[in-house]
Amino acid sequence: MPIYEYRATGKGCDYCRGGFEVKQRIDAKPLGKCPKCQALIRRLMSRFRTFVAETSDEVSATEKKVREFEKEGRWSHAAELADKSGLEDRARENYRKAGYEL
Numbered sequence: 001m002p003i004y005e006y007r008a009t010g011k012g013c014d015y016c017r018g019g020f021e022v023k024q025r026i027d028a029k030p031l032g033k034c035p036k037c038q039a040l041i042r043r044l045m046s047r048f049r050t051f052v053a054e055t056s057d058e059v060s061a062t063e064k065k066v067r068e069f070e071k072e073g074r075w076s077h078a079a080e081l082a083d084k085s086g087l088e089d090r091a092r093e094n095y096r097k098a099g100y101e102l
């Protein structure tokens with residue numbers, strides 16, 4: 001499961017102000033609010049970490065899937081998947097196409 005880092009967009013609380021990490025399924029919705037204080041939070045793109053797929057089979061299967069999403073213009077899907085798989089450059093490019101600010 002990928003680890004996502006979130007940080008409060010505003011003041012936040014002690015928990016979210018400095019950023020915190022959440023392990024989430026790849027198909028889970030990104031969090032919008034701090035679970036402790038309900039402040040708005042955003043997912044950080046610059047410091048995300050991932051568990052990289054363990055076998056080369058997994059990697060190539062994932063890359064294939066990413067390519068399919070790209071072909072269909074589903075940038076955020078492609079980005080999420082690339083993100084999960086440790087394909088950081090690919091993820092960044094697709095997030096940009098999806099309209100995320102990086």
Ligand SMILES: [Zn+2]
Pocket residue numbers: 008012013014015016017034035036037038039
């Ligand atoms: Zn908070």
